Amino acid sequence: MTTHLAEAAAARRAELVQSLAASGDLTDPAWQAAFERVPRHVFVPYFYDHTGRRISAYEAETRDQWFDAVHEDRALVTHRTDGAATSSSSQPSLMATMLEALRVEDGVGMKVLEIGTGTGYNAALLAHRLGNGSVVTVDTEPDLVTAARARLTEAGYEPHVLLADGTYGHPDLAPYHRIIATCRIDSVPPAWVRQLAYGTGTDAGQILAPLGNALVRIHRTGPLQAEGRFLPGGAYFMPLRHGTTAGVPTRRPALPTGQARPTDIPASALADNAYRFLVSVIEPHLDWQYDLDDTGKPTAARVWSPDGAIAALHPDGTVTETGPHSLWSRLEDAYRTFTEHEEPGPERYGLTIDNDVQRVWLDAPGGPGWELRRG
Structure with a gap:
């Protein structure tokens, strides 16, 4: 340089x-x-x-x-695979926002596990604040890990940079006081909870991760129990990668052409990030395509689910669908809950983990809720 x-x-x-x-x-x-x-x-x-x-x-x-x-x-998109973006510098x-929400403390020996090394820039920021030995970062892509390790060394930082499937954390260096994910998840991997340190208050082990399209911060409350809340605003990340990649089909199946029916969801709701957050929780990995008016607002939409369910919202406010389940009915159920509770943003939702059950709830653990499907 x-x-x-x-x-x-x-x-x-x-x-x-x-x-x-x-x-x-x-x-x-x-x-x-x-x-x-x-x-x-x-x-x-x-x-x-x-x-x-x-x-x-x-x-x-x-x-x-x-x-x-x-x-x-x-x-900035920094890595592409078969023409698609697979890694970026956030x-x-x-x-x-994420680093401040992580609530780290200097000089108390906190250890942080980062899921998703990417370029290595975030790991460098953590290492600068906490010290090299306090930061463990893992990624599943060999090329990314090799490049990140070299760039960290060039910049003067030497955290633990490891090739590993982030779904399983990294038990060899556990426990961790904080776990931060720089990739989207659909549910919290149980290994992350098991590898958190015990404690009370801010000393309790905490996880900060993009779940759906918002950030959730949870703390450990038992051997495989945790609880916390979502933070305001959106957080859009690429999905957690592991052994096999699940997601939307690379080729969209044909749209449904059957009988159209009315729907309660206006096209404008599809541009509402608060409603889209709820959709991202109950129906992850949807593939959307929109028609927009001159102001950039949706007038019609098509949506594909990884399991083959397809729906099309038409400009006249009707919908057609096909597939193994009624995808649009699920979205309508969510929309009714959304409007009945005064259109809540992510900060009104929380997450409770109790062994194999993970439940997102609205306003309080006993409120309306949705069980997360383990990916």
């Missing part, structure tokens, strides 16, 4: 930290110092734009574009 590049990058990091502090996304001085010191550009030497074009530090025609992007509050403001 040239002296000029290092100085220019440091100046841009300082500007980004000031912006994140002004917006309220980064309030902790210790995390502000970490974001100022850890060089994101080292961990993202290239990324892919929306067309799939590679924007790289190594190519003269894209170098300036690359440098600007890695110092902006942007998520938006710094979301990273800051």
